[in-house]
Each structure stands twice: as C-alpha cells, then as structure tokens.
Amino acid sequence: MGRLRRSRTHHAQRDVHRASRTRARTKDLDQIQLIDLDPKNRAALEAQPLDFEKPGLAQHYCVECAKYFETDTALHSHWKSKVHKRRCKALKEPAYTIEEAERAAGLGREGKRALVSARAMPTDT
Numbered sequence: 772m773g774r775l776r777r778s779r780t781h782h783a784q785r786d787v788h789r790a791s792r793t794r795a796r797t798k799d800l801d802q803i804q805l806i807d808l809d810p811k812n813r814a815a816l817e818a819q820p821l822d823f824e825k826p827g828l829a830q831h832y833c834v835e836c837a838k839y840f841e842t843d844t845a846l847h848s849h850w851k852s853k854v855h856k857r858r859c860k861a862l863k864e865p866a867y868t869i870e871e872a873e874r875a876a877g878l879g880r881e882g883k884r885a886l887v888s889a890r891a892m893p894t895d896t
Contacts (some may be wrong), residue, residue: 798837801866807834808862835859 798807806812807895813834822829836839836858849855850896 800861803835803837804862804866807837835862 807816816832816834819832821896826839827841827845829839831843831846832838832841833846835856836855839848840849856860
C-alpha cells in the first residue's frame with residue numbers, strides 16, 4: 772500500500788510562529804510615556820528630517836503608537852482606528868515604577884518601616 776497522507780503536513784507553521792515571536796518589537800508603553808510624550812521630544816518626532824530608510828520618508832509618524840505611515844491619509848485613518856484609541860487609553864494610566872514593582876514583590880518599605888518604628892519606641896523599665 773502507498774502513503775495515505777501527504778508528507779510535510781505542517782506547512783512550515785513552526786517557522787512562521789518563530790518569526791512572529793522574534794520580529795522587531797515596538798516601544799513599550801512606559802518608554803513612550805516617559806520619553807516620547809515629553810513636549811520637546813514629541814515636537815522633534817513629529818517634525819523629523821527626511822529619512823529614505825523609513826516608511827513615508829519619516830514624515831508621517833504616530834507618537835502614541837510609535838509607528839511610521841506611508842501617507843498622510845493613512846496616518847489620519849489610523850488616528851480614527853480602534854488600535855490607536857486603545858493605545859491612547861492605555862497611555863493615560865500611569866506607568867509602573869521600580870518602587871511599585873518592589874512593593875508587589877514584597878521588597879517594599881512597608882516591612883522596613885514597621886521594624887524601624889518598633890526600635891524607635893522607648894521602653895519604660
């Protein structure tokens with residue numbers, strides 16, 4: 772009897788998934804909040820010099836999403852899209868700080884403050 776199914780049934784899906792995991796990532800939300808949304812940096816990003824390597828010669832840039840667009844109409848339609856509105860909503864929330872991350876991990880100052888206050892209390896003997 773011959774073969775019942777075709778060989779190579781995966782259709783190279785593993786390679787496609789691997790490529791999607793390791794493709795170039797965009798900026799994180801905290802990078803955009805702390806650096807790009809600063810008024811000086813925002814003005815510089817919106818008025819970039821011509822760059823032949825970037826899409827649209829780097830003239831159509833969305834600061835909130837950190838994306839370049841080919842045309843001005845593509846940028847304006849992006850501003851009306853759900854993707855852009857979700858990103859703007861996420862940027863309105865404050866960024867996580869190192870202190871907040873340490874408190875979540877149990878390394879915050881709450882425990883240390885309690886120890887210091889216990890030592891500082893005078894004992895009457």
